[in-house]
Amino acid sequence: MINKDSKIYVAGHTGMVGSAIFRKLTNEGYRNILTATHKELDLTNQKATFDFFEKEKPEFVFVAAAKVGGILANNTYKAQFLYENLMIASNVIHASYLHNVKKLLFLGSSCIYPKFAPQPIKEEYLLTGELEATNEGYAIAKIAGLKLCDTYRFQYGCNFISAMPTNLYGINDNYHPEHSHVIPALIRRFHEAKIKNIPEVIVWGSGTPKREFLFADDLAEACIFLMHHYNDYGWINVGSGEEVTIKELATLIQNVVGYKGNVVFDNTKPDGTPRKLVDSTKLNSLGWKHKIPLKEGLHITYQDFLKKYGS
Numbered sequence: 631m632i633n634k635d636s637k638i639y640v641a642g643h644t645g646m647v648g649s650a651i652f653r654k655l656t657n658e659g660y661r662n663i664l665t666a667t668h669k670e671l672d673l674t675n676q677k678a679t680f681d682f683f684e685k686e687k688p689e690f691v692f693v694a695a696a697k698v699g700g701i702l703a704n705n706t707y708k709a710q711f712l713y714e715n716l717m718i719a720s721n722v723i724h725a726s727y728l729h730n731v732k733k734l735l736f737l738g739s740s741c742i743y744p745k746f747a748p749q750p751i752k753e754e755y756l757l758t759g760e761l762e763a764t765n766e767g768y769a770i771a772k773i774a775g776l777k778l779c780d781t782y783r784f785q786y787g788c789n790f791i792s793a794m795p796t797n798l799y800g801i802n803d804n805y806h807p808e809h810s811h812v813i814p815a816l817i818r819r820f821h822e823a824k825i826k827n828i829p830e831v832i833v834w835g836s837g838t839p840k841r842e843f844l845f846a847d848d849l850a851e852a853c854i855f856l857m858h859h860y861n862d863y864g865w866i867n868v869g870s871g872e873e874v875t876i877k878e879l880a881t882l883i884q885n886v887v888g889y890k891g892n893v894v895f896d897n898t899k900p901d902g903t904p905r906k907l908v909d910s911t912k913l914n915s916l917g918w919k920h921k922i923p924l925k926e927g928l929h930i931t932y933q934d935f936l937k938k939y940g941s
C-alpha cells in the first residue's frame with residue numbers, strides 16, 4: 631500500500647495533469663516524490679528510461695507523461711503522436727516491471743473508444759468500432775498502454791492499472807494557438823480579442839459536437855484514489871458527466887472572459903468525434919466523484935491564464 635514515505639515517480643510532472651498530481655500528493659503530505667524534466671529524461675529513449683529506473687527504483691509510478699494536443703495537433707503530427715506515446719508507455723511500463731515497481735497507474739484518454747460508441751461510453755465498448763481519424767495515432771498508443779498494463783498483470787503479476795479520463799482542462803494547461811485543446815484555445819482567443827478590441831472570434835468546426843469536461847485537479851484526486859483502492863484488470867473511466875456542445879462552451883468562455891463581440895464558426899476545421907461522454911459508474915461505485923463544476927473550473931482556469939499570460 632502507498633504511504634507518505636513511499637518513493638513515488640510522477641512521469642510528466644511539468645504538464646497540466648502531472649503537475650496536478652504532484653500538487654495533490656504534496657498537499658496530502660507525500661514526502662518522497664521523484665520527478666525528472668523532459669530535458670533531464672527523454673522517456674522515448676529506452677536506455678535512458680531503464681537507467682533512470684535502475685538508479686532511482688521508484689515504488690509507485692503515475693504515468694502522466696505523453697505527447698498531447700488538441701484535434702489539429704493530433705491530425706497534423708500523426709506519426710509523432712503514435713510513436714512518442716507508444717515509446718513512453720512501453721518504456722515506462724517495462725522499466726517498472728524490470729525494477730519491481732509495486733504499483734503503476736497509466737493514464738489514457740476517452741479518445742480510445744470508437745467514434746460512434748453508444749453514449750455514455752462504458753469501458754467494455756473498447757475496440758468495438760472504428761476510431762476517430764483525427765486522433766487515431768494517440769488512441770492506438772493509449773490502447774497499447776492499457777493493454778500492456780493488463781498483459782503484464784497476467785504474465786508477470788504486476789499491479790499495473792489504467793485510468794481513461796474524459797476531456798481535461800485546468801491549471802497549467804497548454805495555450806498554444808494551434809496545438810492546444812478547445813478550452814485553453816478559446817480562453818486565449820476570447821481574451822486577446824477582448825484586449826485588442828477584435829470584432830469577432832472564430833471557433834473551429836460547426837459548434838455541434840458535444841464534449842464532457844473534467845477539471846485536472848479532480849482527475850489528480852481520482853488517480854490517487856485509484857492508486858489506493860483499485861488493484862485489478864481493466865481500465866477505469868474518469869468523467870464528470872458534465873457535457874456541453876462546443877457552441878455552449880464558447881458562450882460559457884465568452885462570458886467568463888467578458889468578451890462582447892461576435893462568435894463565428896469555421897466549418898473548414900474538423901469537428902472530430904460527435905460525442906464522447908464516458909460512463910464513470912465503475913469509479914463512482916468505488917466511492918469517487920468529481921467536485922469542480924465546469925463554470926467554476928473555467929473561472930479558476932481563466933484566473934490561472936491571467937496570472938501567467940495576462941500581461
Ligand code: GFB
Binds near residue numbers: 700834902
Ligand atoms: O479539444 P479538442 O481539440 O479535442 O476539440 P477533441 C474539441 C472540439 O472543440 C472539436 C472544437 O470539435 C473542435 O473542432 N474546437 C472549436 C476547437 N474551437 C477550437 C479551437 O480553437 N481549438 C481546438 N483544439 N478545438 C482530442 C484528441 O480531441 O481530445 C486528443 O485529439 C485527446 O488526442 C483529447 O484525446 C482529450 O476532443 O476533439
